[in-house]
């Protein structure tokens with residue numbers, strides 16, 4: 001079952017039919033497909049518990065993959081074991097920026113040591129390490145004078161940049177940034193998002209940008225994947241997805257975002273009007289909350305636009321909007 005759209009060129013990250021379960025029989029990710037090209041930012045949005053962090057952790061080998069395939073630059077990472085897995089991790093091709101830099105950065109280490117850690121692991125000599133750390137600090141706009149400070153002596157925005165410098169110091173091909181701006185004020189948030197945008201161009205990075213906040217993604221993500229209860233319910237170019245959502249859940253997210261306008265408020269009222277029922281074990285993941293759900297929603301849904309650049313896991317994707325207007 002496929003609910004996302006493969007990028008037109010060979011993707012750098014290709015996730016197919018991914019299933020992750022911490023307990024048997026209760027998948028946290030249930031048949032996720034997504035693809036990201038080099039130089040592209042894919043925004044992954046979804047409410048709390050939808051599986052965003054688990055998706056990123058699965059890509060870096062930190063979550064139990066029950067089925068499916070994760071390919072990075074042509075290498076099937078789910079097939080790696082033992083030494084091959086260790087080597088792939090140490091190579092630093094894929095970097096994961098943790099959600100909370102205050103907790104993920106060792107409080108006892110200086111910025112120089114923190115950012116240099118991934119290089120130390122790969123055996124880069126001290127002098128070269130220093131040189132590359134300072135170059136990474138330049139890239140993220142941090143003054144070299146901060147190199148001797150520890151995390152507690154930095155602002156939230158500076159800490160987030162240290163986390164970013166640490167993530168790019170190995171010159172990765174793929175960066176998974178998990179809520180990189182959620183703890184920041186508006187000005188630092190814009191700064192870090194702009195930085196990510198520049199870095200993907202300068203380094204040809206493929207970026208998976210995870211957020212529960214549509215506003216943070218709207219300005220920087222080329223495409224969006226909307227996660228709901230462990231499934232990608234909609235994917236496509238950001239502007240198109242936000243302008244005319246194909247899935248009622250995406251419409252609910254878009255209408256709830258600030259600046260929706262009166263038309264969106266009316267839509268929101270309808271979308272929120274459905275009485276919530278217990279979720280069904282099969283079929284559409286959103287049916288229990290959807291005002292348009294009917295018997296047609298019992299099989300697992302898939303809809304694609306004729307140009308195949310957008311997809312939605314909704315049987316009613318072509319017609320629910322007309323019913324909304326009726």
Ligand SMILES: Nc1ncnc2c1ncn2[C@@H]1O[C@H](COP(=O)(O)OP(=O)(O)OP(=O)(O)O)[C@@H](O)[C@H]1O
Nearest residue numbers: 022023028046047048049050051052053054055212
């Ligand atoms: N190690 C684990 N063991 C058991 N269940 C887990 C584990 N990690 C995550 N989960 C469960 O998987 C589901 C998805 O969690 P995940 O952290 O991926 O969601 P999320 O979308 O990133 O949420 P948030 O926006 O709150 O960070 C949740 O129900 C969570 O309780």
